[in-house]
Amino acid sequence: xxxxxxxxxxxxxVRRFRVPWTIRLAGVWLLCMVIISLFAPWIxxxxxxxxxxQFRFALTGDSHGDLTFFLGTDHLGRDILSRxxxxxxxxxxxxxxxxxxxxxxxxxxxxxxxxxxxxxxHAIMMAVDAQASLPPLFLALGFLAFFGNNxxxxxxxxxxxxxxxxxxxxxxxxxSEQQSDYIRAVEGLGARPRRVLFAHxxxxxxxxxxxxxxxxxxxxxxxxxxxxxxxxxxxxxGTSLGLMLGEGRRYLLNAPWIAVYPGSVILxxxxxxxxxxxxxxxxxDPTLNGSGS
Amino acid sequence: MxxxxxxRAMISRVSAFLGQRIFRSMITLLIAVTIVxxxxxxxxDPASILLPPETxxxxxxxxxxxxxxxxxxxxQYVDYLIAIIHGDLGISxxxxxxxxxxxxxxxxxxxxxxxxxxxxxxxxxxxLGVFAAMKHNTLIDRAVMAVxxxxxxxxxxxxxxxxxxxxxxxLRWLPSAGSATWAHLVLPAFTLGLPLSGRIARFSRTAALExxxxxxxxxxxxxxxxxxxxxxxxxxxxxxxxxxxxxxxEIGSILSGGAVTESIFGWPGLGRLLVDSxxxxxxxxxxxxxxxxxxxxxxxxxxxxLMHFGIDPRLSISGTTSK
Numbered sequence: 001x002x003x004x005x006x007x008x009x010x011x012x013x014v015r016r017f018r019v020p021w022t023i024r025l026a027g028v029w030l031l032c033m034v035i036i037s038l039f040a041p042w043i044x045x046x047x048x049x050x051x052x053x054q055f056r057f058a059l060t061g062d063s064h065g066d067l068t069f070f071l072g073t074d075h076l077g078r079d080i081l082s083r084x085x086x087x088x089x090x091x092x093x094x095x096x097x098x099x100x101x102x103x104x105x106x107x108x109x110x111x112x113x114x115x116x117x118x119x120x121x122h123a124i125m126m127a128v129d130a131q132a133s134l135p136p137l138f139l140a141l142g143f144l145a146f147f148g149n150n151x152x153x154x155x156x157x158x159x160x161x162x163x164x165x166x167x168x169x170x171x172x173x174x175x176s177e178q179q180s181d182y183i184r185a186v187e188g189l190g191a192r193p194r195r196v197l198f199a200h201x202x203x204x205x206x207x208x209x210x211x212x213x214x215x216x217x218x219x220x221x222x223x224x225x226x227x228x229x230x231x232x233x234x235x236x237x238g239t240s241l242g243l244m245l246g247e248g249r250r251y252l253l254n255a256p257w258i259a260v261y262p263g264s265v266i267l268x269x270x271x272x273x274x275x276x277x278x279x280x281x282x283x284x285d286p287t288l289n290g291s292g293s
Numbered sequence: 294m295x296x297x298x299x300x301r302a303m304i305s306r307v308s309a310f311l312g313q314r315i316f317r318s319m320i321t322l323l324i325a326v327t328i329v330x331x332x333x334x335x336x337x338d339p340a341s342i343l344l345p346p347e348t349x350x351x352x353x354x355x356x357x358x359x360x361x362x363x364x365x366x367x368x369q370y371v372d373y374l375i376a377i378i379h380g381d382l383g384i385s386x387x388x389x390x391x392x393x394x395x396x397x398x399x400x401x402x403x404x405x406x407x408x409x410x411x412x413x414x415x416x417x418x419x420x421l422g423v424f425a426a427m428k429h430n431t432l433i434d435r436a437v438m439a440v441x442x443x444x445x446x447x448x449x450x451x452x453x454x455x456x457x458x459x460x461x462x463x464l465r466w467l468p469s470a471g472s473a474t475w476a477h478l479v480l481p482a483f484t485l486g487l488p489l490s491g492r493i494a495r496f497s498r499t500a501a502l503e504x505x506x507x508x509x510x511x512x513x514x515x516x517x518x519x520x521x522x523x524x525x526x527x528x529x530x531x532x533x534x535x536x537x538x539x540x541x542x543e544i545g546s547i548l549s550g551g552a553v554t555e556s557i558f559g560w561p562g563l564g565r566l567l568v569d570s571x572x573x574x575x576x577x578x579x580x581x582x583x584x585x586x587x588x589x590x591x592x593x594x595x596x597x598x599l600m601h602f603g604i605d606p607r608l609s610i611s612g613t614t615s616k
Contacts, residue, residue: 226553
């Protein structure tokens with residue numbers, strides 16, 4: 001029901017506002033990314049780990065017999081295009097999983113803080129302050145150094161970036177909704193707190209939440225790619241856009257394409273989400289009208 | 294009303310506010326210290342992680358005693374708090390010097406890099422943002438914002454690699470690694486500063502637009518003030534407040550971005566130290582580096598609050614510039 005509501009609002013907005021071409025382009029790019037990450041094994045010409053050692057550092061578009069490397073090969077003769085396709089899948093998956101965990105934890109804590117006030121509220125807001133005063137990359141590095149590295153820990157580490165923003169946002173929104181007349185009316189009719197929260201308040205703040213997720217997503221992707229770039233994220237033989245860039249960095253002089261192609265994919269993806277997030281905030285976020293930033 | 298009483302009331306309000314901020318900063322630091330301690334200590338037994346697997350048990354025990362790992366977690370925590378107050382964060386596992394010494398040695402390099410990047414960000418970002426706001430909804434505005442949002446989205450490591458590719462490898466103008474001369478500072482500082490300037494431009498444009506639409510700006514213009522006076526006396530002090538708050542938040546991303554930048558350019562600062570120590574699982578150094586970064590952020594935000602009082606016309610103590 002909620003999804004349909006959002007869908008209707010977006011469809012309505014596309015009709016009402018003239019959607020600029022940049023936003024359309026960003027949407028198309030992101031759609032491509034989603035399709036690529038869903039169907040990576042069918043789209044990629046080769047496997048991401050398949051080595052063609054006789055064709056190391058092949059140039060963009062090199063063709064050897066029936067082997068064609070559209071974006072060249074790396075130092076082990078692996079097809080860059082195939083690796084990028086699989087890397088997109090990994091990076092998008094980690095960022096989505098991290099965002100989901102972070103948003104779930106953040107929203108839950110925000111609800112708890114607003115619902116119970118008092119001690120719970122103070123404790124949660126202190127944790128929020130502490131998280132906000134720790135640079136996310138620093139905390140993530142500490143985590144990875146001492147918990148070792150596997151995919152679950154890595155997703156949790158990535159989810160560290162941003163949960164406190166959801167908590168702050170939800171707490172503020174819920175508190176202000178609680179003051180409004182319609183909530184008082186519902187409460188006066190005898191609705192239970194849980195029903196008030198999920199049936200009445202949540203649908204009214206979900207638009208702001210979705211916008212916040214969109215605004216936060218680029219920094220989540222950047223955290224994942226930064227950690228992988230530094231060699232502390234996704235480990236070989238796995239592949240991620242950041243890891244590819246980190247590997248390509250050693251061959252910059254002779255084979256810059258190894259680093260430049262995955263880097264461009266990251267840039268275009270974060271840029272698209274930024275553009276889309278900004279646009280969504282301007283058009284969908286009800287908290288923006290009047291009260292300002 | 295007597296002006297003196299008003300002033301005194303204001304001063305007491307300010308000091309109450311500052312006292313509260315100091316208290317909150319201390320609490321934040323304590324929580325951060327606690328989180329770091331428990332997260333890192335529950336990760337596993339450092340003696341097993343760090344020493345080779347074939348190490349005899351009694352040697353491991355000797356190291357546990359040496360590192361204080363044989364006592365209960367709570368005892369370790371209390372010791373840890375006492376030690377932190379004394380500025381003692383243990384001995385580096387990797388090179389047996391005190392961890393604080395190693396961190397303090399790296400800190401000036403990071404401050405130099407971060408400070409230069411911040412200056413670049415402000416010098417480029419502020420004028421661009423204000424200029425875009427003044428030319429609101431024109432081609433110039435859109436062009437500036439297009440550049441700014443690219444700066445927003447580009448990963449620091451990709452920008453660093455592109456700059457190395459162009460200025461070190463192709464043109465051979467600047468060195469790509471090290472910190473020996475001023476020339477070594479240029480590329481890392483721009484790698485960190487350019488995206489920052491994009492973010493500052495974007496934010497200061499919003500802040501300026503907000504202020505320029507206010508009634509008191511119209512009043513100032515109606516009084517016949519020139520554009521420069523309107524901007525410098527009325528718009529700038531009011532727009533500076535949100536920008537300043539934004540800078541306080543940005544300190545975190547300068548630190549994070551700094552870690553990546555320092556690693557790319559071999560700049561021997563705090564961030565690179567943390568990355569290297571995380572690699573080597575050098576627990577005391579990782580801890581000290583994280584706490585040092587936290588302290589920097591807490592201090593920076595405290596100064597932001599102080600400056601907030603200095604520049605916000607609505608909170609002005611002297612009352613001469615109240616709107």
